[in-house]
Amino acid sequence: xxxxxxxxxxxxxxxxxHAGMLQRxxxxxxxxxxxxxxxxxxxxxxxxxxxxxxxxxxxxxxRDYNPRQMAxxxxxxxxxxxxxxxxxxxxxxxxxxxxxxxxxxxxxEDAKLIYDLADQGGEILSLRYDLxxxxxxxxxxxxxxxxxxxxxxxxxxxxNPAMTRGRYREFYQCDFDIxxxxxxxxxxxxxxxxxxxxxxxxNVGDFIIKxxxxxxxxxMFAVCGVPEDKFRTICSAVDKLDKTFWEDVRSExxxxxxxxxxxxxxxxxxxxxxxxxxxxxQLMQDEQMMKNKMARQGLEEMKLLLTYCQxxxxxxxxxxxxxxxxxxxxxxxxxxxxxLTSTAEKAQTDGADKNESVGVGSVAGGGRxxxxxxxxxxxxxKVPCVGVSIGIERLFSIMEAKxxxxxxxxxxxxxxxxxxxxxxxMLEERMKLCNLLWxxxxxxxxxxxxxxxxxxxxxxxxxxxxxxxxxxxxxxLKDGVVKVRNTSTREEExxxxxxxxxxxxxxxxxx
Numbered sequence: 035x036x037x038x039x040x041x042x043x044x045x046x047x048x049x050x051x052h053a054g055m056l057q058r059x060x061x062x063x064x065x066x067x068x069x070x071x072x073x074x075x076x077x078x079x080x081x082x083x084x085x086x087x088x089x090x091x092x093x094x095x096x097r098d099y100n101p102r103q104m105a106x107x108x109x110x111x112x113x114x115x116x117x118x119x120x121x122x123x124x125x126x127x128x129x130x131x132x133x134x135x136x137x138x139x140x141x142x143e144d145a146k147l148i149y150d151l152a153d154q155g156g157e158i159l160s161l162r163y164d165l166x167x168x169x170x171x172x173x174x175x176x177x178x179x180x181x182x183x184x185x186x187x188x189x190x191x192x193x194n195p196a197m198t199r200g201r202y203r204e205f206y207q208c209d210f211d212i213x214x215x216x217x218x219x220x221x222x223x224x225x226x227x228x229x230x231x232x233x234x235x236x237n238v239g240d241f242i243i244k245x246x247x248x249x250x251x252x253x254m255f256a257v258c259g260v261p262e263d264k265f266r267t268i269c270s271a272v273d274k275l276d277k278t279f280w281e282d283v284r285s286e287x288x289x290x291x292x293x294x295x296x297x298x299x300x301x302x303x304x305x306x307x308x309x310x311x312x313x314x315x316q317l318m319q320d321e322q323m324m325k326n327k328m329a330r331q332g333l334e335e336m337k338l339l340l341t342y343c344q345x346x347x348x349x350x351x352x353x354x355x356x357x358x359x360x361x362x363x364x365x366x367x368x369x370x371x372x373x374l375t376s377t378a379e380k381a382q383t384d385g386a387d388k389n390e391s392v393g394v395g396s397v398a399g400g401g402r403x404x405x406x407x408x409x410x411x412x413x414x415x416k417v418p419c420v421g422v423s424i425g426i427e428r429l430f431s432i433m434e435a436k437x438x439x440x441x442x443x444x445x446x447x448x449x450x451x452x453x454x455x456x457x458x459x460m461l462e463e464r465m466k467l468c469n470l471l472w473x474x475x476x477x478x479x480x481x482x483x484x485x486x487x488x489x490x491x492x493x494x495x496x497x498x499x500x501x502x503x504x505x506x507x508x509x510x511l512k513d514g515v516v517k518v519r520n521t522s523t524r525e526e527e528x529x530x531x532x533x534x535x536x537x538x539x540x541x542x543x544x545x
Contacts, residue, residue: 095195095203101446106433110236111186114208114424117232118184121224123210126183128168134160140167140406142363143270147191161190165209166364166403166421173213174410179417180214186426202427211421213407219335222368222402223342225422229372229398230348232424238432239376241397243351244308246358247336248365248401253329254356257322258300260293266363267291272305273359276373276395280305308355311340332367339368360401368420369401374432397425397432445499450542452495453480456488457507467506467516474535476542478504495521501545502538 092098099107118125137148137160149161162168165185173181186208195202210228212221226243233241251272255265271286280302287293287301307313314337323329336354343349352370360369374397400422407417437444451471453464461484471478479500481491488505495503503519505526510516516534518541519526529537 093203095193095197097197097202102437102444103430103434105444105446106437107430110426110429110433111208113235114232114426115184115186117228117235118208118210121182121210121228123182123184126169126172126185127187128162128165128172128185130188131159131161132168132171134158136171136410137163137167140362140364140409142266142361144191144361147193149190149192163191164189165207165423166211167406169209169211169421170364170403170406170417170419171410173407173417173419174415178213182212184208184210205427208424208426209421210424211419213417213419215418219338219342219368222339222420223346225400225420226339226343226352226370227346227348229370229422229424230351233372233374233397236429236433238397238429238436239374241351241372241374242353243348243370243372243398244353244355244358245336245339245368245370246355247332247368249328249367250332250336250356251359253323253326253332254304255301257326257329258304259297260301264291264293268293268301269359270361272301272357273361275305275357275359276371305357308353308357310349310352310354311337313354314340335368360399364403364406365401366404367402370399370422371396372398395428397428398422399425443499447479447498447500448477449479449498449500450477450502451479451538452491452500452503453478454486454488454491454495454503454505455507456505458485460506461485463506463511467504471504471535471538474539476535476538492519492521502541504534504538 131151134148134150135158138145141148141163144163148163151159151161165187169183169185172178186206188204189207190204193201193203210225212224214221226245229243248269251269252265255268256262260268268287268291271283271291274283274286284298284302287298288295307317309316314333317323317329317333318337323333340349340352340354343352358369358371360371373395400420402418402420404416404418407419408414453468453471455464464480468478468480481494492503494500499521501521503521505517505519510528514531515528516531517526517528518534518537520541527537
């Protein structure tokens with residue numbers, strides 16, 4: 035192998051050095067360059083003879099999570115799952131990779147972010163980009179027309195990561211979706227309610243849920259003079275308004291996407307508008323908008339949605355915002371996105387300055403996608419769907435920052451009792467007592483040393499936040515009792531061994 039590398043290295047060197055000589059045999063210099071590039075490519079395929087130093091790290095856009103971070107994540111997951119279940123959802127799971135054809139044509143300009151698999155085992159496969167398209171495939175494949183489901187799993191996007199803002203290439207999504215033929219805007223309003231409940235319960239700060247409607251957007255584009263074949267590409271440009279200035283978006287529309295400047299200016303007049311029911315009434319006075327069937331239907335749906343939001347007690351958390359577009363192609367009606375409006379938590383995160391603000395922007399988004407399931411059904415049968423995806427990684431960034439700022443202790447285990455002894459040769463008795471507690475459903479630990487020091491056992495319980503210790507010694511064994519120590523108050527009580535489980539359960543439930 036080394037000899038081959040040296041040989042090809044010499045050939046490449048000679049080709050470069052004597053390019054002038056080769057010119058007599060080649061019609062032009064581009065032919066010479068082409069041959070040299072072929073040789074360089076072959077050398078690269080054979081490998082470099084020099085040993086490369088291996089750098090131990092996680093791939094770009096991914097990270098490890100320590101026990102403290104995982105404890106915070108589990109708490110967030112619990113809050114979200116409890117909310118989903120409170121609204122009657124059941125859960126499913128789907129493969130982490132799908133047939134590439136399943137994902138193709140569903141994400142618009144974001145399709146370039148899909149990870150394709152190299153070793154595909156006879157099938158052309160890609161890692162899932164989100165949980166919505168696999169859900170639609172699941173419905174069509176299993177002939178399901180009615181379900182309320184949640185799904186929490188990892189997805190993958192070949193995006194430019196921003197680790198301190200919770201943007202990764204591998205990350206969790208928490209999706210809640212309602213599939214089925216129901217009366218207008220009732221499921222949609224419940225999805226908005228769910229977002230408001232989760233963000234309020236997590237106490238991540240002030241937020242606003244932006245609402246809009248794809249029918250209204252398309253009608254607005256038509257009224258402004260956008261050609262129908264440019265609706266999706268102009269919608270993708272408008273979707274960037276939450277990240278950049280109108281001037282930049284206008285420039286993209288005109289210079290890159292070929293839209294007439296006067297048309298872009300008319301769009302600009304609309305996308306600056308936001309409000310609530312009063313904005314709906316204002317737009318219903320716009321004669322041009324009301325003449326357009328899509329715009330008229332979109333406004334009627336928005337009026338009904340805002341009315342239901344008021345009944346669900348979340349009208350003060352929503353804003354009808356005409357700049358909201360959401361770039362994914364499969365949305366067909368109502369769309370929404372939750373934005374944190376106060377993210378002033380300070381944290382020292384991966385490479386970030388300690389005083390850097392953890393700004394995460396959008397933390398949830400979703401909408402109605404009535405045509406997606408039909409794209410997978412052989413007969414094109416449509417199943418109306420609406421759903422929301424919680425931006426869990428971004429919420430984790432906020433929660434980790436809050437925990438860091440508070441400098442409070444985060445428990446990484448759920449151990450309730452630590453079995454201890456201050457005397458030698460008590461290992462077997464400690465193990466028996468542990469077994470008694472485990473079989474009684476008590477989360478219990480013990481030291482793995484035969485003769486641990488009592489002080490070290492006390493310190494372990496304090497450092498890990500274990501609320502109680504069960505202490506035994508020769509005298510306790512003789513008397514048939516166990517001493518129970520409260521870790522925080524350091525108070526001790528003695529109980530008969532047969533009543534230990536009952537006493538421990540009482541104390542654990544009240545602690």
